[in-house]
Amino acid sequence: MKLKSLLYITFLFSLLFFVPFAGSAQEDLLGELDKNKAAADAENDYVLATFKSTRNINFHTVEVLGKRTLDFRISHRFGELSTGSYNLYGIDGPANIRLGLEYSYDGRLMAGFGRSSYQKLLDGFLKFRLLRQTENNKMPVSVTLFTSAYYTTLKDPNKSSTGFNKYEFSTNRMSFVNQIIVGRKFTPALSFQIAPVYVHYNLVDDFTDLNDMFLVSVAGRLKVSKRIAVTGEYAYNILDYSKRKTYSNSLGFGIDIETGGHVFQVHVTNSFGITDNQFYPYTTTSWADNGIRIGFNVSRVFTL
Numbered sequence: 001m002k003l004k005s006l007l008y009i010t011f012l013f014s015l016l017f018f019v020p021f022a023g024s025a026q027e028d029l030l031g032e033l034d035k036n037k038a039a040a041d042a043e044n045d046y047v048l049a050t051f052k053s054t055r056n057i058n059f060h061t062v063e064v065l066g067k068r069t070l071d072f073r074i075s076h077r078f079g080e081l082s083t084g085s086y087n088l089y090g091i092d093g094p095a096n097i098r099l100g101l102e103y104s105y106d107g108r109l110m111a112g113f114g115r116s117s118y119q120k121l122l123d124g125f126l127k128f129r130l131l132r133q134t135e136n137n138k139m140p141v142s143v144t145l146f147t148s149a150y151y152t153t154l155k156d157p158n159k160s161s162t163g164f165n166k167y168e169f170s171t172n173r174m175s176f177v178n179q180i181i182v183g184r185k186f187t188p189a190l191s192f193q194i195a196p197v198y199v200h201y202n203l204v205d206d207f208t209d210l211n212d213m214f215l216v217s218v219a220g221r222l223k224v225s226k227r228i229a230v231t232g233e234y235a236y237n238i239l240d241y242s243k244r245k246t247y248s249n250s251l252g253f254g255i256d257i258e259t260g261g262h263v264f265q266v267h268v269t270n271s272f273g274i275t276d277n278q279f280y281p282y283t284t285t286s287w288a289d290n291g292i293r294i295g296f297n298v299s300r301v302f303t304l
Contacts, residue, residue: 047133050142050185051193052229053299054102054110054127056219057252057267058279059233062142062183062193064129065104070302073100073114075274077295080285090293098274116274120153123275133184146179146195150277172203177276179217189223197235199281213281214238217250227258231267235280248286250279265297 051061075098079090102112113124125148183193197215219233254267271279285291
């Protein structure tokens, strides 16, 4: 009995001695696993909200809608401020409006379509998030690819006199825009992007226009409070201006206001067109002659 008692006591002391160390070793192992996971997560942490919306003012941004997110957009441009008080500085019109519906299933590929009142234009586009900026700067920029097609349903007013319908149901009505958008969020408040832009029209006036046009666009956003940011954008046309003396570069300034599921953008721009194939190559007024107009975008996001 004495031997059995001694063995029993020895076994109890062994448990008391080894169990704390075993628990400590397990905690150390779990702690090490947590550290490794945290390090891996940190390495893959993406920078969020380089821009608050998929649009800055007119220009597309590097942003793509989140997973299973639907965005209903209303974009509106009033008439020119230079029309004076009789036209309520452009509020009476003529105006341009676009209604759009856009969706992303996986948060990387985004598709959208819309209809604009100016030129009765139908548009569709795809955006793909190729690269995304990371918190540790292992990837210093975000890169998004953009491609779009446009089809005007406007009737040719000269058809009765010329016998030729410039806007007949054919590829003559189509135009295309492609961009590579490169952006970076430098600080929690400051973001910037640059994009080479290629515009192609299937049918243009041979004497005054070009089928292929190349531009460089830049856009920036400065957050001034929790829900308000100041924005700006500019596009420079790289083309033969001898054929396009009547057109100006698109320039705009605006304010973004975040209101929960809405992003409300109010701005001033010299571009009447809302879609990329309109404002990039065919901005007909300039800031110098007060050919600017007030506009706004409203974005309502739904998670499906």
